[in-house]
Amino acid sequence: MLNRFDWLRLSRSGTELLATLGFHMEGADLFPESGDEIGPPVTAFTRPCGRCRIYPGDPEMGIHYCRTCLPVLARAKTLQPVSRRAVLVWGYVNRLPAGLREWEGFYAENLIGRYVQDNHHFLLALERFHLKNWLQELLLYHGSDLKGLLQIFPPVGKVTDRQGVPMGDILCRVISNDARFPMDRLRVRFFSSPFQSLSPHVREKKSLLTMDVAEFMKWLEMAGLFRTMLRPEQQNVLQDLLRISNPREERFYWGRFIGFVSPEAKDMLNAWKIRQWSKNEIRFLYELLPYARF
Numbered sequence: 001m002l003n004r005f006d007w008l009r010l011s012r013s014g015t016e017l018l019a020t021l022g023f024h025m026e027g028a029d030l031f032p033e034s035g036d037e038i039g040p041p042v043t044a045f046t047r048p049c050g051r052c053r054i055y056p057g058d059p060e061m062g063i064h065y066c067r068t069c070l071p072v073l074a075r076a077k078t079l080q081p082v083s084r085r086a087v088l089v090w091g092y093v094n095r096l097p098a099g100l101r102e103w104e105g106f107y108a109e110n111l112i113g114r115y116v117q118d119n120h121h122f123l124l125a126l127e128r129f130h131l132k133n134w135l136q137e138l139l140l141y142h143g144s145d146l147k148g149l150l151q152i153f154p155p156v157g158k159v160t161d162r163q164g165v166p167m168g169d170i171l172c173r174v175i176s177n178d179a180r181f182p183m184d185r186l187r188v189r190f191f192s193s194p195f196q197s198l199s200p201h202v203r204e205k206k207s208l209l210t211m212d213v214a215e216f217m218k219w220l221e222m223a224g225l226f227r228t229m230l231r232p233e234q235q236n237v238l239q240d241l242l243r244i245s246n247p248r249e250e251r252f253y254w255g256r257f258i259g260f261v262s263p264e265a266k267d268m269l270n271a272w273k274i275r276q277w278s279k280n281e282i283r284f285l286y287e288l289l290p291y292a293r294f
Contacts, residue, residue: 001038002054005117007031007068009168010052014083014155014194015076017167021113021125022075030068039066083155086112087128087291090171092121092178093148093186098141100124110134120148121178123171128154128291132220135213147183150213153191170194181210188216192287208284219288222272226285227294229265235289242274242282250275 002010004024011017023030032055039048039056047064049055051073055066063070091097096119110133112125126134131152138146151174156167174197181187189200189210196203203209211219230238234257241257244250254275258266274282 001032002052004031004115007072008115008123009172010069011167011171012156013076014086014088014157014167015079016072017088017155017171018079018083018086018113018125019072019075021115021123023072024115025113028071030071032066032068082112082127083157085127085129086125087131087152087154088171089124089126089131089134090121090151090153090174091124091148093146093150094183095119095146096122097138097146121175125155129293131291132217132224132293135217135220139213139217144185146186149178149181149187149189151177151189151191151197153194153197156194165195165198167194170197173197186213187211188213190216190287206283207280207287219284220292223285223288223292224294225268227289227292229268230261234261234265235286238269238274239282239286242277243279 007020007024008017011020037056038054040046041048047057049057049066049069050064051069052066055068057064057066065073096116100114100116100122110126110130112127114125115123117123124134153170153174156165156170174191177189177197177200187210190208191197191200191203192207200209226235237257241250241253244253258269261269277285
């Protein structure tokens with residue numbers, strides 16, 4: 001039979017995962033117990049639930065989904081706007097953060113959903129603009145006492161039968177990285193796309209991946225300042241400028257670009273020495289822009 005985590009693994013899209021998290025959080029009596037009846041085998045006239053493939057469809061509704069999958073799919077259809085703004089955090093820590101299990105404080109006001117597996121593992125869903133505030137509260141209450149790994153990644157969009165990787169498979173791949181690092185400090189692993197978790201070594205070649213939580217917070221602060229000082233079109237021009245490989249051409253366009261930005265933005269870019277950054281650092285900064293308020 002399926003346990004609570006198995007229902008999360010059944011999610012094909014981010015909306016299904018958020019819907020399942022919501023029902024878990026509400027304590028809805030939707031998830032079958034171990035003694036519940038399983039569905040019939042696949043024949044010309046009968047078949048089990050078309051989603052979980054285990055429990056019987058609901059005969060009163062005349063449908064091919066069980067009493068658990070039908071509400072999940074129905075709620076998932078309403079969560080597409082929320083899913084586009086959401087980010088997921090899978091945590092493997094030495095102890096659960098304060099307030100997480102009781103669903104109080106920041107968690108009750110700003111999070112979309114949560115799942116606590118045991119005293120060391122949890123899954124959070126929150127709007128990406130709240131990521132920085134959540135990390136700040138985490139460091140405020142726990143400081144250096146909290147150790148482990150936080151893996152941050154967005155939910156999967158719509159998955160068809162012929163293409164895409166289901167959300168449940170992405171979640172399992174993320175979880176498989178739990179024991180990759182020693183539990184001597186709190187680290188953050190950031191994936192700007194959920195599918196990057198399938199080949200983390202490829203992402204490491206193109207951008208930053210794993211760092212201390214304090215360093216990740218510094219990058220979030222820089223991303224917020226960057227969005228505040230530069231208009232969107234200036235951000236795009238700067239990104240193209242920093243990709244120029246010819247030094248003479250880069251110096252020419254840099255001089256013209258600096259003339260169009262505000263003095264404050266000019267001072268910021270010069271203080272950061274952004275022209276000396278590696279391509280991985282530049283790409284990482286732009287990946288964090290959707291997570292930063294301005």
